Amino acid sequence: MYKVALFNKIPKESQNMLSENKYILVNEQISEVDGIVMRSMDIHDMKFSRQLKAIARSGAGTNNIPVERCAEEGIVVFNSPGANANAVCELTFLGLLISSRKIVDSINWTKNLKQDVAVTVEKGKSQFVGPEIKGKTLGVIGLGNVGHLVANLGVKLGMEVIGYDPYISVKNALSLSWDVQYSDSLDELYKRADYITIHVPLNDETRNYIHKDNIKLMKDGVKLLNFARDGLVNDNDILEALESGKVSYFVSDLPNERLVGAKNVVCIPHLGGSTPEAENNCAEMAVSQLTEYLEHGNIRNSVNFPECTMDRYPNTKRIVVLNKNIPNMISTLTSVLAKYNINIIGMVNKSQGNFACNIIDVNGEFTEEQVREMEDFPGILRVMLIN
Ligand SMILES: NC(=O)c1ccc[n+]([C@@H]2O[C@H](COP(=O)([O-])OP(=O)(O)OC[C@H]3O[C@@H](n4cnc5c(N)ncnc54)[C@H](O)[C@@H]3O)[C@@H](O)[C@H]2O)c1
Ligand SMILES: O=C(O)[C@H](O)COP(=O)(O)O
Numbered sequence: 001m002y003k004v005a006l007f008n009k010i011p012k013e014s015q016n017m018l019s020e021n022k023y024i025l026v027n028e029q030i031s032e033v034d035g036i037v038m039r040s041m042d043i044h045d046m047k048f049s050r051q052l053k054a055i056a057r058s059g060a061g062t063n064n065i066p067v068e069r070c071a072e073e074g075i076v077v078f079n080s081p082g083a084n085a086n087a088v089c090e091l092t093f094l095g096l097l098i099s100s101r102k103i104v105d106s107i108n109w110t111k112n113l114k115q116d117v118a119v120t121v122e123k124g125k126s127q128f129v130g131p132e133i134k135g136k137t138l139g140v141i142g143l144g145n146v147g148h149l150v151a152n153l154g155v156k157l158g159m160e161v162i163g164y165d166p167y168i169s170v171k172n173a174l175s176l177s178w179d180v181q182y183s184d185s186l187d188e189l190y191k192r193a194d195y196i197t198i199h200v201p202l203n204d205e206t207r208n209y210i211h212k213d214n215i216k217l218m219k220d221g222v223k224l225l226n227f228a229r230d231g232l233v234n235d236n237d238i239l240e241a242l243e244s245g246k247v248s249y250f251v252s253d254l255p256n257e258r259l260v261g262a263k264n265v266v267c268i269p270h271l272g273g274s275t276p277e278a279e280n281n282c283a284e285m286a287v288s289q290l291t292e293y294l295e296h297g298n299i300r301n302s303v304n305f306p307e308c309t310m311d312r313y314p315n316t317k318r319i320v321v322l323n324k325n326i327p328n329m330i331s332t333l334t335s336v337l338a339k340y341n342i343n344i345i346g347m348v349n350k351s352q353g354n355f356a357c358n359i360i361d362v363n364g365e366f367t368e369e370q371v372r373e374m375e376d377f378p379g380i381l382r383v384m385l386i387n
Contacts, residue, residue, distance in 0.1 A: 002294050003051075005029045007038035010058060011276075014283035018291065035290050037283070040064055040270070048073060053384065054293050056286035059084060059273055060145065061229060062303050063202045071304040071355050074322045074382025076293055078302050080285035082145035084278035089149040091272050092197055092227045093157075095251035096138075099195065099223035101130040104266050134158035139193030141165070141186070141209070142228070147199035148172045155179040162189045165200075190217040195225065202229035212237040221248040227272050230254035239265075297359050297386055306352035308359060313345045316361035318386040319371070323358070324379040325351040333358060336374045342366055355381075 003024045006015065014037075018025060026033065030046055036055045042064045043055075055065060057079040070077050098104055106128040113120050138154040140147050143165035154161040155177045162181045165172075176182070183189055189196070196218065200206050210224065211234040224247050226233050233250075235258040241247040242264045252259055255267035273282065285301070292298045297320035298309040305322060312318065323329045330349060337344060337360070346361040366385060375383045 002034040003029075003032060004035040004037060004290070005033040007036055007041045007043070008058075009039070010037050010287075011280050011283050013280060014058075014287045017284070017287045022295070034294060037286055037290060038065075039282075048075060053382070054078065054290055056080075056290040057303075058279075058282040058286035061201060063229060067304045071322075072381065076299055076302050076322070077304045078286060078289040078293070078300075080282040080289075081301055083281035083285045084273035084275075085145040085149055087275040087278035088146045088199075088227055088272040089153060091253065091268070092146070092150050092199075092225060093153060095225045095227060095253070095266070095268070096133060096195055096197070096223075098266055099225065099249040099251050100133055102128040133195070136160070136194040137162065137192050139164070139189040139196040140180075141189065141196065141198045142200035143168045143172055143176060143180075143182075144199060145172070146227070147197075148176050150197060150199065151180045152177045159195075162192060164189050186214070187217055190214055191219070193222065194219060195223045197225040197227065198232055199228050200232065202231050207231050208234045210234060210238065212240065215241045215246060218246070220246060223247070223249045223251075225251045227253040230256050235259065295386070297384060299357055305355050305357050306350040308348060308350040308357040310346060310348045310359045310361070313361040316345050316363050317366050319358075319360045319362060319366060319374075320382075320384040320386065321358040321360070321374065322381040322383075323356050324381065325354050325356045326379050329356065329379055330358070332377050332380070333360065333374060336370065337362065337366075340364070340366070340370055 001024055002022060003026060004018055005026050005028060007028055015025060031049050032051050034051060034053050037058060039058050044066050052075055054076045055070065057065060060079055060081060062077060062079050065077055067077050135158060137160045140151045140161060140163045143151060143163045151161045151163045162183050164183050164186050198209060209232045215237055238247060238250055239262055242250060249264050251266045253268045253270055253272045259265050260267050289300050297318050299305050300307060321333055342362045342364040344360055344362055349358045350356060371383045371385050374380060
């Protein structure tokens with residue numbers, strides 16, 4: 001039996017994928033579990049037990065998980081790329097319209113009208129006039145699963161769209177509309193855009209991505225949207241720019257104490273991925289990746305280990321080895337197998353960055369003691385035996 005802990009709310013349908021005859025589900029337990037399924041809870045300070053083999057993030061962002069430390073501890077971290085992208089894209093366009101048409105202010109104003117409503121509305125509505133988005137220029141930073149959808153929808157709505165992403169994947173590049181102007185100059189995007197939306201992960205390279213120096217380059221009255229992560233836009237600098245009018249509106253799906261209630265800021269309570277469709281897609285993907293790894297050792301959509309899969313050879317035992325990407329690892333593994341006269345039937349080895357994965361199907365008896373012996377070699381992070 002595998003023990004899996006559920007952190008955050010995970011849809012019942014996905015929980016049911018963890019069948020009762022193989023899985024025990026527990027809530028928010030960290031000790032003695034084989035896997036965790038989670039959303040945005042911050043687990044940087046958690047200590048993981050040796051039993052923990054995998055964490056499945058139901059969602060895109062993994063900045064709430066100590067991904068590198070997990071790799072060092074032989075814990076595979078998965079996410080669900082693209083599974084909530086449409087939900088975020090739709091909400092981003094709501095944000096775009098909110099920033100343009102003063103919708104939130106106007107709704108709040110209307111809510112307080114007590115009498116002569118129709119007359120007051122007609123007299124007062126001119127204070128909420130805002131431009132159409134058709135024909136305006138939208139700058140999209142990050143053309144990943146969300147950003148490329150946003151760029152394409154901008155084109156469909158008649159906007160001129162400039163996209164920037166120095167690391168764009170082939171898949172997303174191929175899905176990008178021909179009408180999106182791909183730019184390798186952020187400065188050009190800042191100078192031309194009437195609306196700027198950011199869709200990049202939060203990491204050491206992207207923290208404070210938008211700050212006073214690049215805000216200076218932007219058009220006066222530009223509208224800024226952040227549906228990605230708190231920390232990408234420098235709070236001090238955006239609040240100053242809003243005060244001066246350089247930025248006319250900021251819509252953020254990632255509120256913090258500085259932003260809530262600030263002038264010309266609209267905060268949404270992190271609802272980007274909060275649709276039933278996105279929640280189900282993400283959880284289904286997360287759970288199936290977790291079970292595929294625990295039961296078959298196959299790794300798909302991991303953020304700290306390479307993609308590594310192999311069809312199971314019949315009548316074999318499977319050994320899954322996670323190791324550092326350093327010389328002599330394969331000879332170390334095969335020397336242990338040779339010592340016990342174990343025959344390799346099939347094997348795959350994949351590496352990415354500092355880490356690597358091996359799946360080895362063998363016949364002959366391979367025991368838990370031999371697993372521990374393999375695990376004792378420097379550079380080997382975890383060995384898992386699957387019968
Ligand atoms: N508001 C929400 O509920 C919500 C939902 C989904 C994702 N997100 C956040 O949005 C981010 C993007 O989501 P996604 O699904 O598109 O992820 P993704 O990984 O598919 O796309 C991220 C893109 O950013 C690009 N990128 C990385 N560094 C960059 C840089 N320095 N400059 C420009 N581009 C850069 C990558 O090449 C990639 O194409 C996620 O990391 C997550 O933090 C928020
Ligand atoms: O990174 C994500 O997928 C989003 O921020 C959604 O996070 P959530 O699962 O907590 O809604």
